[in-house]
Amino acid sequence: MAKKNQIDELRASVNALKSDSKKSKSNNKQGKKQPKAAEIPAKSKNAKAAKQNKPQTNLNSKAGKKVKRAQPVKSGEIKLNQNKPQRKSKADVPAQAKRKKQGGQKKSPATPLRIAFLGGINEVGKNMTLYEYKDDIIIVDCGLAFPEPDMFGVDMVIPDFTYVEKNIDRVRGIIITHGHEDHIGGLAYLLKSCKIPVYATRLTVGLIQGKLREHNLLSSSELNEVRPGDTIRLGGFSVEMIHVNHSIPDAIGLAVTCGAGTVVQTGDFKIDSTPIDGGMIDIARFAQIGNNGVLALLSDSTNAERPGFTESERKVGESFEILFRRAGKNRIIAFSRL
Ligand SMILES: [Zn+2]
Secondary structure, three states, rough: HHHHHHHHHHHHHHHHHHHHHHHHHHOOOOOOOOHHHOOOOHHHHHHHHHHOOOOOOOOEOOOEEEEEEOOOOOEEEEEEOOOOOOOOOOOOHHHHHHHHOOOOOOOOOOOOEEEEEEEEEOOOOEEEEEEOOOOEEEEOOOOOOOOOOOOOOEEEEOOOOOOHOOOHHHHEEEEOOOHHHHHHOOHHHHHHHHOOOOEOHHHHHHHHHHHHHHHHOOOOOOOOHHHHHHHHEEEEEEEEEEEOOOOOOOOOEEEEEEEOEEEEEOOOEEEOOOOOOOOOOOOHHHHHHHHHHHOOOOOEEEEOOOOOOOHHHHHHHHHHHHHHHHHHHOOOOOOOOO
């Protein structure tokens, strides 16, 4: 009985809420869906319109591979500004409103750093990040993703480059953090339409060269070799390369600095205290940069929710030795390139 009473009470309160919301909507002729549409920022409306006008582009490479250009990520953009800290709690709101009411002269806001993701968020693959400050844009990574099971006839998926193509005059360079497919696999398709200088470490440059040769782009592309510890200047940005460990050698993380402050992007990394080559991740440098203050840390998150730690790459080699010995002459070797 007690339960029945509770249910009745709940029903009564739901009905009360319903009638309240009806009242508030009585002036709204468009009905239920209107508020939802109003919530969509103008930008995504445009993106939606663009989507309708422009069907998905299929770029077919010489190798006959079918490539699908992904749709832009809807909400993959953040704005950062050190001089104007983000509102932390509702308690800040009245204080700000007060200042406005007092009629104090509005300070012109400092230029924010905008970071947009054309891929690599909520997915494994097609990593591509844009940093935009004043008139300058730099790009980090340009990867591909492998098709979902329902993408019949599609061999690979690449980010939607439309925004880069439209703003090519402002793009100062692209930095590649390491040579895995989900970080370099889309580069040839981008360089086909956009001439952008590329910066990467030695092994990564080598792997990119192979890809560009395949697409007949090697001679027309600008590849620059960088080393961990180097800092390069790209328009209003300076980008420092920081050595990290990963399952591929020569991987780097980045400290991206502009007038608004510094953002650290780790790239894919692991903390390997016994790496096969290249030395351990430069934790000390990350700590120094952290002490100086950063706007944001963009960190690799694969397996971040799994407890424990990843074994050293050295362990992988030891396991291979054991497996090969056990298998004798019978071996089938498969590679993962992520
Ligand atoms: Zn990787």
